[in-house]
Amino acid sequence: MRKLSRRQFLKGALGTFAAGLLTAGGGYGYARYLEPQMMVTVKQTIKSPLLAGGLDQFKIVQFSDTHLSEEFSLKDLEKTVLHINDLHPDLIVFTGDLIDKPHIYQDHYPALQTLKKLSAPFGKLCVFGNHDHGGYGSAAYENLMKAAGFEVFRNGLKTIKLLDGSQLDIAALDDLMLGKPDYKGTLSNLRDDVFA
Incomplete structure (x- = not known):
């Protein structure tokens, strides 16, 4: 050596x-x-024998990581909301990191008014990202998203039921870094005969 x-x-x-x-x-x-x-739009077609009937054309739009800040402004969020609504989703899912620094961000009310404009017949769901959690942001994020019409999940299951009897399960887990994801408790509720 x-x-x-x-x-x-x-x-x-x-x-x-x-x-x-x-x-x-x-x-x-x-x-x-x-x-x-x-902003990248990726279209993904999911095929499964469990997605019959009305679910054949069911459209979910998922977005995340807006990190509202000086770099991603309310104007950028407004463009994103318009783009999502132009896609005519059946369901909207936000998967975390709304605000970059929730403890110093000041424009909560305008962000709330912008997010309220998102529209989907089967609703709007969201989960927490690491920026939405921690000692500074969890309650503010949850309150803002609820006020904007989102159903907020940390761990849980949402079943979408269509008029023709078709069903779709959405499993939602808490953030891995700063939350407490309950894989076993959440995923054990999934059913074999329903697409999740």
């Missing part, structure tokens, strides 16, 4: 430290500045 000189060791340590800083800075920059501006 070759011995490293003090200079070689310091040079290697400094290089590792610099690479770590660049990686962390790049990840932060992506999450803070790029991700909030990336």
